[in-house]
Amino acid sequence: MTTSPVSKFAATLFSLLVLLSAIAGAQNLQIGSGNTAFADPPVPRPHTTPCKVTLYKGFVFADFNPKSFTYTPPAACPGPWAKVILQANFSINQGRQFDRTANIWIGPTNIYFGTTAEPSHTVARHWHVERDLTDYSSIFTVTQAGTVDLGNLVNQTYTSVLHGNADILFYPLEPNQVPPRAADQVIAFSSGPTGGTVALNTSTDLLEQTLTLPTNITDVYFDVFAQSQSNDEFWYSCVPSDVAGELQSCGGTAFRESEVTIDGTPAGVAPVYPWIYTGGIDPYLWRPIPGVQTMNFLPYRVNLTPFASLLDDGQPHTVALSVFNADSYFSATASLLLYLDSGSTQITGALTENTLAVPAPNITENIHTANNGNIQGTVNTRSGHNFQISGYINTATGPVSTTVA
Numbered sequence: 001m002t003t004s005p006v007s008k009f010a011a012t013l014f015s016l017l018v019l020l021s022a023i024a025g026a027q028n029l030q031i032g033s034g035n036t037a038f039a040d041p042p043v044p045r046p047h048t049t050p051c052k053v054t055l056y057k058g059f060v061f062a063d064f065n066p067k068s069f070t071y072t073p074p075a076a077c078p079g080p081w082a083k084v085i086l087q088a089n090f091s092i093n094q095g096r097q098f099d100r101t102a103n104i105w106i107g108p109t110n111i112y113f114g115t116t117a118e119p120s121h122t123v124a125r126h127w128h129v130e131r132d133l134t135d136y137s138s139i140f141t142v143t144q145a146g147t148v149d150l151g152n153l154v155n156q157t158y159t160s161v162l163h164g165n166a167d168i169l170f171y172p173l174e175p176n177q178v179p180p181r182a183a184d185q186v187i188a189f190s191s192g193p194t195g196g197t198v199a200l201n202t203s204t205d206l207l208e209q210t211l212t213l214p215t216n217i218t219d220v221y222f223d224v225f226a227q228s229q230s231n232d233e234f235w236y237s238c239v240p241s242d243v244a245g246e247l248q249s250c251g252g253t254a255f256r257e258s259e260v261t262i263d264g265t266p267a268g269v270a271p272v273y274p275w276i277y278t279g280g281i282d283p284y285l286w287r288p289i290p291g292v293q294t295m296n297f298l299p300y301r302v303n304l305t306p307f308a309s310l311l312d313d314g315q316p317h318t319v320a321l322s323v324f325n326a327d328s329y330f331s332a333t334a335s336l337l338l339y340l341d342s343g344s345t346q347i348t349g350a351l352t353e354n355t356l357a358v359p360a361p362n363i364t365e366n367i368h369t370a371n372n373g374n375i376q377g378t379v380n381t382r383s384g385h386n387f388q389i390s391g392y393i394n395t396a397t398g399p400v401s402t403t404v405a
Contacts, residue, residue, distance in 0.1 A: 001061060011046065012316070033328055034123040036127040036295070037289050039377070040147060043085050045085065046171040048082060048172045048173070048318050049172070050170055050171045050288060051172075052168070055104070055166040057069060059165065060161060062154040064153070065329070066147050067149075071106050071146045072143045077170045080179035081170045081171055082134075084170055085128070085133065085171070087130050087168075088112060088129050088165070088166035092116065092117060092124060092161070094121060094123055094162060095121065095159065096121065096158055097119055097154075097160035099115050099116055099118050099277040099279040099280075101115050101116075102148070102351070103231075105195025106139055107193065107260070107364070109139050109186060110190065110333045111338060112131055113225050113333070114294070114295045114297050114308075116150070117130065120287065126361065132167070135186075135287045136183065138183060138186055141185050145186070147195050147196075148166070149256065150162060156238075181339070183221075184339055186337055187211065188206075188334075189335065197332055200322060200330045200332050203322060205326065207321040208319065210313065210317070210318040210319060211318075211319065211336075212316045215312045215314050215345065216344045218308060218341045220305055220337065221302065221303055221307045221337040222337070223302075224301075225273050225300075226256075226258045226270070226323050227275070227332070228275070228330055230251070232279065232327055232328060232330055234250065234276050236254050238251060238252050238253060239251065253378075254259075255381050256326065257270070258321060260320070260321055260328070263309075263317055266356040268302035268317060268356070268389075268404070272323065272330075274295070275297065280351070281369055296374070302339065304367045305402040306354070309348060309350055309393050312347045312348070314346075323392070324358070343396030349399075352392065353388055353389065353390075353403075354389045355388050355389070357389045359383050362383070363379070363382075364379070367379065388403060
């Protein structure tokens with residue numbers, strides 16, 4: 001049977017309408033409302049009834065002091081879990097306020113990173129965000145201190161106050177359900193035992209740790225957040241530093257990239273997502289629909305599995321994150337996810353290939369002064385990678401090879 005283009009279009013349109021209906025239902029949207037509305041889909045949920053752990057409720061954010069809470073595992077729903085979902089609700093009263101950055105931490109590990117909506121003089125806003133934390137299940141098995149950091153200036157000029165609450169939903173397994181594979185260990189890269197992002201002001205600034213890891217790692221991933229701030233907020237519109245002054249623009253070129261190294265050797269890359277916050281470029285563009293991920297960043301997951309055999313050798317290794325061409329600054333945090341072989345205590349293998357190199361953007365300028373005295377022209381910035389990283393390990397069930405290209 002042949003499907004006509006019209007039928008394919010109708011099927012696609014129907015699927016899109018179903019998705020939009022689910023999104024609207026999850027947000028309780030109303031036609032004609034000026035309240036914040038997302039295009040981002042909600043996290044899919046299992047059919048079992050979850051246990052809810054409240055992290056905090058009724059917190060008021062009107063200063064720059066982080067707020068503390070205590071996380072306690074759900075006694076009625078011991079792991080392993082079918083799904084672990086963070087759900088958080090924020091609101092801001094009508095008035096005037098900047099967009100603000102928000103973080104939630106369990107111990108040193110980031111479980112939410114995003115920004116807030118700007119209000120208007122006549123419209124207060126509230127919104128709901130979710131993040132799938134199933135891969136991070138191991139951090140939820142013990143009681144820990146938690147922190148929510150949402151700095152907000154309130155005075156006679158900036159009048160709007162932010163409020164929030166957050167819960168984690170733990171979904172039990174269905175009968176005979178095999179638990180999803182979650183990381184055996186999650187190692188946080190943050191500013192301290194209660195979390196906190198680290199500012200990467202230049203290309204040489206590092207978010208790093210030197211670690212002696214388990215010797216039976218089979219898979220390893222690095223979840224990376226690099227949020228553009230200050231001079232780097234609109235990095236995609238920046239120009240080379242040598243012409244930044246005359247063009248009245250930010251410097252560092254229009255190329256940024258998160259670089260991951262192991263012992264100083266390039267090991268992976270993560271694109272820097274061009275998030276546009278609700279105060280960015282033209283705040284009226286983001287009423288009521290903000291840019292994709294603006295209120296709820298997604299980490300970029302870098303696959304470091306080809307390096308598993310190196311990390312399995314029982315020696316200390318330094319894992320580091322930087323942002324190429326950072327020009328003050330990027331707010332960074334990351335999590336190293338380790339998956340272990342329960343049938344082995346020592347895994348051997350080798351890294352067999354690594355052609356990843358530091359980027360070398362190509363920049364062409366065609367700038368001149370017009371007759372009216374204005375400086376005009378074009379600045380083009382291009383960069384690309386073509387690399388392959390391969391390695392193998394000898395597990396309890398046999399050799400496994402991994403290639404990232």
